[in-house]
Each structure stands twice: as structure tokens, then as C-alpha cells.
Amino acid sequence: MTRISVIGTGYVGLVSAAGFAALGHDVIGYDIDEQKIATLESGGCPIYEPGLEELLAEGRASGRLRFTADLGAAVAASDVVFVCVGTPQADDGTADLTQVEAVARDIAAHMTEGTVVVEKSTVPVKTAQWIRRTIELCGGRGFSVASNPEFLREGSAVQDFLEPERIVLGVADEQAREALLDIYAGIDCPKVVVDIETAEIIKHASNSFLAMKISYINMIADLCEAVGADVRQVAEGMGLDSRIGPKFLAAGIGYGGSCFPKDVRAFMRIAEQHDVNVGLLDETDRINEARVARLVARMRNDLWNLKGKKIALWGLAFKPGTDDVREAPSLRLARQLHAEGAILTGWDPVARETFLRAVGELPVEICDSPQDAAAGADAVIVVTDWPELREVDLASVAGRMRSPYLFDGRNWLDPEACASAGFWYRATGRPGVETVPGQAS
Ligand SMILES: NC(=O)c1ccc[n+]([C@@H]2O[C@H](COP(=O)([O-])OP(=O)(O)OC[C@H]3O[C@@H](n4cnc5c(N)ncnc54)[C@H](O)[C@@H]3O)[C@@H](O)[C@H]2O)c1
16 A cells, blocks of 8 residues: 555546545545635535546545645655646647646655655656756755656546556656556556656657547548548548557547647657657647638538528537547637637537636537527537437437538538438538438438
């Protein structure tokens, strides 16, 4: 059993804290956001993540999981401190590491000799060196720094944490190596033990590669549209090659979320600082940035003017299974359609509040069901591939719309079913299907 503190109880920190407790460790979670800690202390859960509430409840009941607003007490009572704070994008695309620096200073003020400080946040290579230097500058002595990048995905974060495909441990000394291997002893998967810089690069290189795969298939989708081919079949034909694999080959509205966009840019910036040509990633980012504008342009081609048209956004979260809307395509889409004079409605099973907070003043009427959002609308856009959308009675939706037009931004619905229901169906990288209203079969 290791005494662990987790600093920052967001998506990564909270799942990690509950996961470490499930592995039998004694865990204290701390966050600078007192409201979050109050929610956690009173038995609540500040985010939506499948299975997390149950895991938190188990941890609390076992007595191995606590939360505190007292950083000093948390750090002083721990052998290993995991840093899980945010590393958002700065204006120039680099990672803003001020939260990490602040935590390093705080840790220095409270840690005891022998503490292992582990960066779990996604950070550019060499960040651990800055953490070490900061702690030393603030008087810390006799400690280790290590890197343990996190690969969990929102929506399946609990399972990803407890049953990962690999665990990456970047260490510079035996003490950190042993401490981390002990912590993860209960998880049976390959453990990649490397030096710290290598571990830091593995995380950025992995996310950038996945983003590149998505932009690649989106580029292919544009070609498919131009020549009348079907990108889903192209992806299937490609993905059966085990050297390529079928995952991350879904063409659509592009990647979003709190990781891929910022991680690709941070990786580019750190590589540029070391004189490495990043044209490949630059293009990955550019293709992704253009996805929403391309979708809107295609809608304009079909619907003529968007001004005054009522458009329903089906799905607001950046992907299904989460309430996270950070860098979600829904936000960019809402802003662009609003700028063109469209009137917006939206529906999402869990991201309603987070979307409204993020979208601010922009008027979007959030509805309780996809049907309500589409009532009287001129167009529906599938923005998030929520499974619920496959259960919708499409014919009744089409019947309640002013013009039954559906743009499937995720290639999520069955084109023939949409056409049979009376929709003009548009997809990404595959032929659309049109049914003249009134002639639906
Ligand atoms: N969300 C993901 O799917 C995911 C997956 C892998 C890695 N990551 C990385 O993990 C890190 C955290 O991501 P997240 O999604 O959990 O972010 P988040 O914004 O949900 O959580 C960060 C938390 O840190 C807290 N915090 C900020 N400054 C603090 C301070 N000085 N002391 C204590 N707490 C502080 C915030 O209040 C917040 O609760 C990022 O680097 C991210 O790139 C995220």
C-alpha cells in the first residue's frame, strides 16, 4: 500500500484517485477549486464519467479515498504525489504550464524527504526538469521526479485506467521506479519503463499520431466526395490491413476535446524549438480546423441561405460518453452558424450544462430530446455520435421539420433509413441520399 496524493481532481485526477484507491492504496485528492472539493467531500461527483460515481463510492466506503482542500496536509502525508492539473493551450500554441509550476512550488513547501513527484498531466518534453528545478529553487531536497503519462479516454476512463493497454513510466532513479511499479503492481499489462524525456515524448507522439490518422481519413473523405466514392468502405478496406488497423479511421467533422488539438500544437511548438520540421503535424491541424467550415459550405450549397434558418445540433459533447465540450466541434459549428444568421437549437444527453457555460451569450435553445430540437427546423446536424440517435424515430422527426434535411457529421446514421424516413441525407465522404418529401417509402 502506497500513500498517494493526487493534485488536481479533473477528469484525469479524479479517475486516477479513485483508481489508485481501487488498487488498494491510501489516496488523498486535492484541488484548488474549493467547490469541487466540497462536492467530493459531500459524496458527490463533479463530472460525468461512466462508472466513476460507483468507483468513488467504493473508495470512500473502504476508507482509502479522501478529499481535502488542505494541500499541505495531503502532500505531507504522501509518499508519492501525482500532478494532474490542466496544461491548456497558450495563445501561441505552446502548453501553458503555469498550473504545473504553481503545484511544484506548493509541493516543495510541504513535502518530506523521499517524496516521489510524478507528472501525469500531458506536458512537453523537458517539463520534469523544470519541475525538479522549481522544487529545488523553493528549497526541496531529497526527492525524485518521474513521468507517468495518462492515456485514458473520456467516456471509458475508468476502464482505461484499470485495464490499460500499457503503462508508461519515465524514471531517473531506482526509488521512483520501485514506487511506481509497486503502485501499478495490481494491473497486468506491459509496463514501459524508460527515461523521463522518452516518457514525455511517448504521450505527445501517441496523441499526435492518432490526430494525424483522423485528419488523413478526412482528407481521403474529401476526395471520395469529389469522385463519388464511399470513405467508409475505403476505411474498411484499409483497416483490414493489420499494419493500419481499423481504429481512428472514421471520417467526419474532425477531432476536438481537451487533448488532441492542444497536444498536437504543443508537440509542434516543442519540436520547432528544437529545429525539427513539423509540416506533417501542421497539415494535420490545418485539415482538422477546416472541417466545420467545409460542412457549413456544403449545407449552404444544399439549403441556399442559412440566414433565418432553424438548425438543430444533435449532440454537443466532443464525443459520446462525456459531458466535456472543450474544443468540441459543436461550439465552432454553433458560432459559425450563428454568424451566418441561423437560429440554433441543440440536444445532448449529458453535455447540456457544460455546453451552455462554454457557449456563453450565444443563443442556443437546448431541448430535452432530439425530436424537440428538430421540431420546425430546416436542418439537423449529427454532431456527436451518441448511440441514442440510432433509436430516434426518424420518420416522425422528418414529419415535424420545415424541411427534412439531415447532415450526418459523423456518418453515424443509416443513409437508406434516413432517406426512407423522408430525409435529404448528407454525409461526409460518401454519397448523399435524397428523398423528395412526400415520396418517402
Ligand atoms: N481529459 C482527458 O481525457 C485526458 C487524458 C489524458 C491526459 N490528460 C491530461 O491530463 C491533464 C489534466 O486533464 P483534465 O482533463 O483532467 O483537466 P481538468 O481541467 O478536468 O482538471 C484539472 C484540475 O486541476 C485543478 N487545478 C488547477 N490548478 C491547480 C492547482 N494549482 N492546484 C490544484 N489543482 C489545480 C483544476 O481546478 C481542475 O480541477 C492535462 O494535462 C491533460 O492534457 C487529459
